[in-house]
Amino acid sequence: MTTRRELLARLRAAVGDRNVAWRPEDLLLYEYDGTIEKKLPYAVAFPDGADETAAVVRACNELGVPVTPRGAGTGLSGGAVPARRGVVIATTRMRRILEIDPVNRLAVVEPGLPNIQLSEAAAVHGLFYAPDPSSQKACTIGGNVAENAGGPHCLSLGVTTNHVLGIEVVTAAGEITWLGGRVPDAHGYDLRGAFIGSEGTLGIVTKVVVRLVPVPASVVTLLAVFDTVEQASETVSAIISAGLIPAAMEMMDRTTLQAAEAGLQCGYPPDAGAVLLVELDGLAEMVDSQAASVRGECLERGATDVRTARDAAERELLWKGRKGAIGSLGRIAPNYYILDGVVPRSRLVDVMATVADVSARYDLPIANVFHAGDGNLHPCVMFDEREPGATERVLSAGAEIMRACVEAGGSLSGEHGIGFEKQKFMPWLYNEADLENMARLRPVFGNEGAFNPCKLLPGGTGCGEMAHQEAALRAAGPDAYV
Amino acid sequence: MASDTPWPLPLDAPAADDLSRCVHCGLCLNSCPTFSVTGLEAESPRGRIYLARAVDEGRLEMTPAVQAHWDLCLQCRACEAVCPSGVAYGRIMEHVRAQVAAAPKKDRLQRRLRSFALRNVVARPRVLAAMVAPARWYAGSPLRGLVRRTRLLRSFGRLAVMEAQLPRRPGKPVRPGDTLAAPLGAAARVTLFTGCVMSELFGGVHRATARVLARSHVAAVATPGQVCCGALHAHDGDLAFARDLARKNIDALEGGDIIVVNSAGCGAAMKEYGQLLAHDPDYAARAAAFAARVRDFSEYVVTLPGRPAGQLDARVAYQDACHLAHAQRIREQPRALLREVQGCTPVATAGADMCCGAAGIYSLVEPGMSAELRARKAAQFREHAPDVVVTANPGCQMQYEAAVREAGLDARVMHLAELLDEAQRNARRR
Ligand SMILES: Cc1cc2nc3c(=O)[nH]c(=O)nc-3n(C[C@H](O)[C@H](O)[C@H](O)COP(=O)(O)OP(=O)(O)OC[C@H]3O[C@@H](n4cnc5c(N)ncnc54)[C@H](O)[C@@H]3O)c2cc1C
Ligand code: SF4
Ligand code: SF4
Numbered sequence: 001m002t003t004r005r006e007l008l009a010r011l012r013a014a015v016g017d018r019n020v021a022w023r024p025e026d027l028l029l030y031e032y033d034g035t036i037e038k039k040l041p042y043a044v045a046f047p048d049g050a051d052e053t054a055a056v057v058r059a060c061n062e063l064g065v066p067v068t069p070r071g072a073g074t075g076l077s078g079g080a081v082p083a084r085r086g087v088v089i090a091t092t093r094m095r096r097i098l099e100i101d102p103v104n105r106l107a108v109v110e111p112g113l114p115n116i117q118l119s120e121a122a123a124v125h126g127l128f129y130a131p132d133p134s135s136q137k138a139c140t141i142g143g144n145v146a147e148n149a150g151g152p153h154c155l156s157l158g159v160t161t162n163h164v165l166g167i168e169v170v171t172a173a174g175e176i177t178w179l180g181g182r183v184p185d186a187h188g189y190d191l192r193g194a195f196i197g198s199e200g201t202l203g204i205v206t207k208v209v210v211r212l213v214p215v216p217a218s219v220v221t222l223l224a225v226f227d228t229v230e231q232a233s234e235t236v237s238a239i240i241s242a243g244l245i246p247a248a249m250e251m252m253d254r255t256t257l258q259a260a261e262a263g264l265q266c267g268y269p270p271d272a273g274a275v276l277l278v279e280l281d282g283l284a285e286m287v288d289s290q291a292a293s294v295r296g297e298c299l300e301r302g303a304t305d306v307r308t309a310r311d312a313a314e315r316e317l318l319w320k321g322r323k324g325a326i327g328s329l330g331r332i333a334p335n336y337y338i339l340d341g342v343v344p345r346s347r348l349v350d351v352m353a354t355v356a357d358v359s360a361r362y363d364l365p366i367a368n369v370f371h372a373g374d375g376n377l378h379p380c381v382m383f384d385e386r387e388p389g390a391t392e393r394v395l396s397a398g399a400e401i402m403r404a405c406v407e408a409g410g411s412l413s414g415e416h417g418i419g420f421e422k423q424k425f426m427p428w429l430y431n432e433a434d435l436e437n438m439a440r441l442r443p444v445f446g447n448e449g450a451f452n453p454c455k456l457l458p459g460g461t462g463c464g465e466m467a468h469q470e471a472a473l474r475a476a477g478p479d480a481y482v
Numbered sequence: 483m484a485s486d487t488p489w490p491l492p493l494d495a496p497a498a499d500d501l502s503r504c505v506h507c508g509l510c511l512n513s514c515p516t517f518s519v520t521g522l523e524a525e526s527p528r529g530r531i532y533l534a535r536a537v538d539e540g541r542l543e544m545t546p547a548v549q550a551h552w553d554l555c556l557q558c559r560a561c562e563a564v565c566p567s568g569v570a571y572g573r574i575m576e577h578v579r580a581q582v583a584a585a586p587k588k589d590r591l592q593r594r595l596r597s598f599a600l601r602n603v604v605a606r607p608r609v610l611a612a613m614v615a616p617a618r619w620y621a622g623s624p625l626r627g628l629v630r631r632t633r634l635l636r637s638f639g640r641l642a643v644m645e646a647q648l649p650r651r652p653g654k655p656v657r658p659g660d661t662l663a664a665p666l667g668a669a670a671r672v673t674l675f676t677g678c679v680m681s682e683l684f685g686g687v688h689r690a691t692a693r694v695l696a697r698s699h700v701a702a703v704a705t706p707g708q709v710c711c712g713a714l715h716a717h718d719g720d721l722a723f724a725r726d727l728a729r730k731n732i733d734a735l736e737g738g739d740i741i742v743v744n745s746a747g748c749g750a751a752m753k754e755y756g757q758l759l760a761h762d763p764d765y766a767a768r769a770a771a772f773a774a775r776v777r778d779f780s781e782y783v784v785t786l787p788g789r790p791a792g793q794l795d796a797r798v799a800y801q802d803a804c805h806l807a808h809a810q811r812i813r814e815q816p817r818a819l820l821r822e823v824q825g826c827t828p829v830a831t832a833g834a835d836m837c838c839g840a841a842g843i844y845s846l847v848e849p850g851m852s853a854e855l856r857a858r859k860a861a862q863f864r865e866h867a868p869d870v871v872v873t874a875n876p877g878c879q880m881q882y883e884a885a886v887r888e889a890g891l892d893a894r895v896m897h898l899a900e901l902l903d904e905a906q907r908n909a910r911r912r
Contacts (some may be wrong), residue, residue: 021522029523029532036506046521072621073523074508086529092521112521114512137564138508167814263566327507330567386502 002063004042010063011045011087014055016374019046019093030070034135036337036391037078037420041068041088050168050176057204058174060087066450067172069171069200071112071143074135076338077419079147079199081395083454089204091142096183100209105212106165106182111142118210127212130157133415134323135433142205150415152248152322153279155373157213159415161196168207169195173446182209194441196278199417200452202445216247216281220291221309221318224276224298226271229253229368231302232274233348236326236372238280238297240345244290248279249373255332256380257366263328266321267314269305276303276372277322279315294385325369327382332365333382337394340416341405345375355379362397376414377405395421403428422457494580494721496573501535503569504528515837516554519854524551527561527571534578549582551642554704554851556844557717558804558837563811572809573757580721596843600715601723607657607678607709653686658734659706662692665749668701672782673735675752678710680876687876691744691779697906698786701713702742707734713751713805716758728755729765732772741772744779744899746806746875747842752776753810765880778806779899780815780874792905795825799868800898801882802835802860816874816898823905831862840881856881860888871895 004022011020021027021044031038038286042065047053060067066086073080078159082088091112099108102125109118115136119128132151133139139149145167147293150159157163166180178191195202232251239249252260253274268275276298278422280290295306309315329336343351352368355377359366369378383390402412406428412418418426426435442448510527511517517526524533530551536542562571583597589727656662658676673690681688693703708731712724732755735741743749751758756770782790800820806812813835820826839855841844863871865885871882871893882895898902 021524023547025536025545025551026522026524028536029529032506032532048725070510072511073506084645090521095521117512135507135509137513210691233798260566324509324566327509327566328503328568330503330505330507330569334499334505336505367730384502 002065006241007063007065007087010059011043012055014059015045015047015052017046018051018296020044021046022030030073030090031081033070033073033075033078033080035076035078035081035419035421036335036385036394037081037083039081039083039085041082042085044088046090050170051427053089053170053204053206054174054176054376056087056089057170057172059090061446063176065448066453068452069142069146069204071140071146072114072135074139075143075147075419076340076416077147077199077413078421079417079419079452079455080143083419083420084450085451086450091140091204092286094142094206095140099336100125100127100212102127104182105214106209107212108209109141109291111140111145111208113141115139115141115144123215125212126433127214130154130163130212130213131160134326136323141208141210143295145196145205145208146198146200147415147417150371150376151365152250152277152319152371155249155371156245156247161193163211163213164192164196164208165211166209167192167195167205169203169205170444171203171445172201172448173453175446176206184454189323190265197417198441199419199456201447201456202451203447211271211403218284218287219247219279219281220287220295221315222276222278222280222291222297222298223268223302223318224278224311225272225305225307226275226301226303227273228302228354229274230349231406232276233345233352233372235276235298235301235303236348237345238301239294240373242293243299244280244293246278246294247281248277248291249371250277250322250369251275251368251372252277252322252325253368255365256369257327259328259331259367259465260321260325263331264321264324266317268321272304277318299375322369326378329367329380329382332367333384335382335383335385336342336367337381337398338416339375339377339379339381339398339401340413341379341402341410342412342414343375343377343410345372345406347408347410348372348377351377351404351410353406355401358400362393364394364397366397371414375410376416399425420455423454423456427455428440483563490619494540494577494584495533495633496577496581498538499576500574501531501538502542503567504531504535504565505567506532507567507859509607510565513560513564513836515556515560515839515855518836519851520912525554527569530555530578531569531571531574534574537581542574544582544585546788552578552879553580556804556839556841556849556851556855558836558841559808560804560835560837561816563808572754576721578720578721579717581719583719596778597718597720597832600718600720600843603892629753644773652690653684655682656685656688656704657681658704658708660704662702663689663696665699665754666698669699670740671701671703672740672742673705673708674702675711675741675748675776676704676708677743677745677746677748677876680745680748681763682773684876684879687744687897687899690897691742694783694833694899694906695707695742695786697790698783698788700786703739705735705739709734710749711751712758713747716751717842721788724751725758728752728758728769729762731755732765732768733775735772736768739775740782741776742779742782743776744874745899746778746803747877749776749778750805750809778810778812778815778874780806780819781810781812783902784815784818789822790822790906791909792902793825793909794823794901794905797829797867798870798872798901799831799863799866800834801831801838801871801873801878803839803873803878804835804841806874811837816872819898819902820872823902824909826905829866829868831859833858833862838878838881838885840875840877844879845877845881852881856885856888859885863889863893867891868893871902872898872901874898
């Protein structure tokens with residue numbers, strides 16, 4: 001048995017007295033991330049650099065204390081919540097840009113760097129970092145790597161894994177190693193690829209080499225207004241079938257529009273049934289002709305209005321609304337539970353019908369935001385966690401929606417990760433052998449079960465305490481995996 | 483001046499609905515100066531709201547350590563401006579401070595002294611004038627040069643900060659009832675809000691404001707009877723006293739005139755009088771009507787037709803005052819006015835809209851964080867070397883005086899009104 005005193009002493013030895021949080025009021029603030037899951041850590045360590053990080057990991061391993069990495073805590077699947085308590089390792093002291101190399105179009109950064117600060121710094125060279133999660137003002141590059149984060153502009157440019165060349169990691173065993181490097185297509189096994197999206201279950205990223213891309217010469221942003229989500233969904237399929245690949249194609253339903261407009265005054269039509277936000281970029285002539293085609297597709301499928309942003313300021317305003325849309329739902333209810341399902345674009349309309357049905361049956365308002373181009377939906381179930389039983393109801397409503405996504409041939413997560421909350425749904429997609437194979441990767445990196453426990457893969461000892469989950473699964477029906 | 487309302491009122495605890503509005507999405511984190519310096523959740527808006535909520539729900543005691551996290555908040559409201567969920571952070575923090583004041587556990591003596599000084603010095607014009615007089619004299623005297631050359635105050639921490647912050651030429655005070663520049667044939671009349679420190683140390687800004695308005699045929703009157711706006715008291719949690727001051731101002735400035743305010747902090751507070759007095763049956767409606775008449779100087783001036791041209795050859799770094807940009811959401815108007823001035827080249831510095839660390843009495847209460855934020859501004863000034871630093875709030879102006887000196891520059895620090903006044907005068911001479 002490890003005493004608290006012993007643990008704190010080891011952590012302080014690793015990172016210095018000032019960089020360990022242990023007071024109750026400090027710990028309380030590391031019990032949450034962007035979701036509704038909560039669990040208090042025993043301590044929080046703030047290492048600077050790979051050596052200190054490795055020292056913390058080794059100390060925890062020796063004492064048998066679970067470890068959970070944490071970036072900015074904007075995650076939407078409970079990934080940074082210390083499910084079995086233990087030590088949270090926060091990367092906030094590692095947020096420097098170590099190098100920007102405009103010739104080779106790459107940057108070397110620390111994991112705690114907020115995503116947007118990289119693009120801001122690269123702008124002087126006419127470059128930017130493409131993956132742009134809506135949370136980019138806050139979320140960290142390390143968190144992005146862990147979640148293989150996407151964003152509106154990943155439709156044409158690809159998600160995080162397409163933009164990360166190499167990472168320095170401290171493995172779950174506490175060893176420092178590089179996966180990948182400064183050049184793409186290194187030989188041997190692509191361990192970099194295996195690590196990206198591993199949700200902090202294999203180790204902690206301490207440095208990242210990312211690709212930078214040139215700022216496009218010309219950008220056109222359109223806002224198409226529809227009466228119904230169905231019309232907007234059909235338009236999405238039509239645009240893709242026409243061979244157009246917009247840089248981004250986002251959909252918002254009426255509830256979302258109203259909240260975003262109230263919160264951010266971004267010029268959205270609050271009484272529309274749905275809008276599509278479509279962005280095209282590239283060379284000027286090409287962009288203009290593509291914009292004309294997109295406009296045509298929209299009008300043909302019932303758009304009542306198609307607006308074009310006149311300048312950068314207007315474009316920014318349109319995006320401000322989209323990027324703040326989820327946060328603005330706080331205006332409607334004190335809590336939201338955001339889902340992250342992926343469905344084939346052709347099934348978007350059916351799945352949306354199921355979502356509407358679940359909303360009506362559970363009597364819970366659901367707002368919808370989509371990365372429509374990828375068929376990635378984000379139904380947000382709104383509720384007040386202070387109402388007794390509300391959280392359980394919400395989780396079971398969520399489980400039904402996830403089930404519908406899987407049954408439609410989709411998957412459990414587009415970008416927010418499986419994390420804590422969806423690990424038990426994994427058997428809907430994978431059989432036991434598949435899951436076992438994935439689990440075998442963990443010991444390779446030294447994770448014997450205590451490194452970010454209860455995340456990504458189902459099972460594991462001590463993970464069953466989350467009452468919410470159990471209740472949700474029971475309510476999801478007899479064929480749900482428990 | 484005794485307060486006639488019981489204090490604290492139950493309504494002065496943060497409302498559970500205000501607190502539950504935060505969905506801990508974290509989007510505000512990097513707009514927060516104290517989070518960007520420390521990287522600690524406890525020094526972030528999300529963390530501070532979570533702590534308030536934990537206290538509210540009885541999960542946490544209001545210990546000195548908890549209070550320390552709230553104390554470090556600048557109340558700059560940058561978080562509020564970026565929060566998509568519309569969390570009323572400014573209101574939450576004022577109420578949190580009222581709660582702290584009612585249950586003082588930490589620095590009891592210091593808190594009492596502060597509250598005493600705010601009530602009995604800041605809010606009492608004659609006492610304030612007497613206290614400020616030596617500083618005013620010192621600011622323009624040869625003694626100042628001597629003190630600076632000999633670095634006499636180096637080891638006197640807070641005193642040295644105050645010394646560095648004093649404006650270079652305070653100008654004669656402008657107090658309620660004083661006569662200001664009048665236009666020939668006024669098209670409109672407005673009340674100029676004189677304020678407390680503003681009136682004593684920044685009379686020059688008031689005069690410049692009146693002249694700029696006069697050149698657009700608006701007569702500014704320093705209406706008698708007006709008092710301190712109460713912002714400093716509200717931020718300190720002394721809401722009862724802030725309400726008293728608000729009621730006095732509402733009584734004194736009754737009528738239909740626009741109230742022009744050239745101090746961002748005062749303007750923000752007065753635009754929120756409706757909220758402050760919402761539970762006062764006699765004043766609620768009057769307070770709301772009053773608030774609707776309040777305009778920031780820049781907000782008002784951009785609406786005036788036929789503004790005279792201005793001319794000033796200078797590289798100008800405009801720095802947003804928090805309570806202008808974040809609380810009043812006025813960012814464009816001052817910049818637009820500067821763009822109109824011929825010869826004036828805007829210099830964009832990084833973090834122009836991040837708090838400078840002045841934050842009312844913050845630079846005296848939390849000198850460490852304040853100095854760190856000032857150093858960031860100084861570093862930007864060093865990098866861009868502007869000729870003039872312009873802002874729209876007296877406290878910030880004082881902090882920028884210190885920052886410019888820290889940067890080793892000779893740049894002038896001006897209020898937007900002073901710059902416009904000078905530019906308009908230059909243009910006429912041509
Ligand atoms: C309003 C809002 C909008 C969002 N929009 C999007 C979106 O458009 N696209 C998208 O993909 N996501 C989105 N997200 C989710 C979230 O922002 C991303 O998952 C992001 O990548 C998380 O980064 P973070 O720094 O906050 O990580 P955290 O939440 O702190 O952690 C997330 C996971 O990463 C692990 N981790 C963190 N740092 C490291 C590290 N250095 N090494 C190893 N593991 C680490 C943690 O253990 C955890 O499992 C949104 C979230 C919010 C609140
Ligand atoms: S204050 Fe607003 S932006 Fe900040 S975490 Fe709360 S809801 Fe999000
Ligand atoms: S008011 Fe300013 S210092 Fe306080 S939490 Fe908000 S952003 Fe941070």
